[in-house]
Amino acid sequence: MQESSTPFLTARWTNLAMLNYEVDPAVLAPYVPAGTELDSWQGHTFASIVGFLFLDTLLLGLPVPGHRNFEELNLRFYVRRQDPEGWRRGVVFVKEIVPRPAIALVARLAYGENYVAHPMSHLIENEGDQPRTITYTCWSDERRHELRVVVDGPPALPPAGSAAEFITEHYWGYARGRDGRTVEYQVTHPQWSVYPVRKAHFDADIAALYGPQFVPFLQEPASAFVAAGSVVTVMKGQKI
Numbered sequence: 001m002q003e004s005s006t007p008f009l010t011a012r013w014t015n016l017a018m019l020n021y022e023v024d025p026a027v028l029a030p031y032v033p034a035g036t037e038l039d040s041w042q043g044h045t046f047a048s049i050v051g052f053l054f055l056d057t058l059l060l061g062l063p064v065p066g067h068r069n070f071e072e073l074n075l076r077f078y079v080r081r082q083d084p085e086g087w088r089r090g091v092v093f094v095k096e097i098v099p100r101p102a103i104a105l106v107a108r109l110a111y112g113e114n115y116v117a118h119p120m121s122h123l124i125e126n127e128g129d130q131p132r133t134i135t136y137t138c139w140s141d142e143r144r145h146e147l148r149v150v151v152d153g154p155p156a157l158p159p160a161g162s163a164a165e166f167i168t169e170h171y172w173g174y175a176r177g178r179d180g181r182t183v184e185y186q187v188t189h190p191q192w193s194v195y196p197v198r199k200a201h202f203d204a205d206i207a208a209l210y211g212p213q214f215v216p217f218l219q220e221p222a223s224a225f226v227a228a229g230s231v232v233t234v235m236k237g238q239k240i
Helices: 025-031 101-111 164-166 206-210
Strands: 005-024 046-059 070-083 085-100 115-117 120-127 130-140 145-150 174-177 182-188 194-203 222-236
Touching: 005 130, 005 145, 005 164, 005 194, 046 120, 046 130, 046 164, 070 120, 070 130, 070 174, 085 101, 085 206, 120 222, 145 222, 164 222
Parallel strands: 085 115, 085 174
Antiparallel strands: 005 046, 005 222, 046 070, 070 085, 120 130, 130 145, 145 194, 174 182, 182 222, 194 222
16 A cells, blocks of 8 residues: 555644543454554553644645634544554544534545544633633434543653553544545654543443444443644545
């Protein structure tokens, strides 16, 4: 596969509230794209509910009026793919929720990602120049779904070998394309600092959003933190 060096999207991702749950690998196996395998940390397989802000978004280097700043809420898990240069660690999205149908359509067409559009909002309460409470909300079928975290301390780079490092240090995305082939794309950004979290919850209809198979697992997170975020570049996808 010849890698693309052409940016498809650039944006600033901020206030990434990440709730991480241990999930039975058998539940995730049907979502694993061909050519990849589940990645794990110390024998534990995780999926994460992630809420964050897209800011200053450019598509192929150009701004799209009305679509530069928006929320996203996704459920993702972690895979890896063997490359001649070593393992490529990446993420697979079970579902990505955004507030605008045009954004969802472009992502589905470009990458085969499972994007859907629902009304969304967010509330970030700061203490000085740092977030204190972060809330992401979406509505589907008249049901309100809310991710909320309370930050507890300043940000720092995650310790080497930690679960937080494992979860944030995946720089590839994988999706099953419309023709069944796997699409691989690179996501570039500097290493993120993370804020500790003392309280986190995801109040949602798990079965309606993701399917009943996830209900037993997306209850109490094994860990939670907020990644500060940065400017991010998403490269054009390539089929493998």
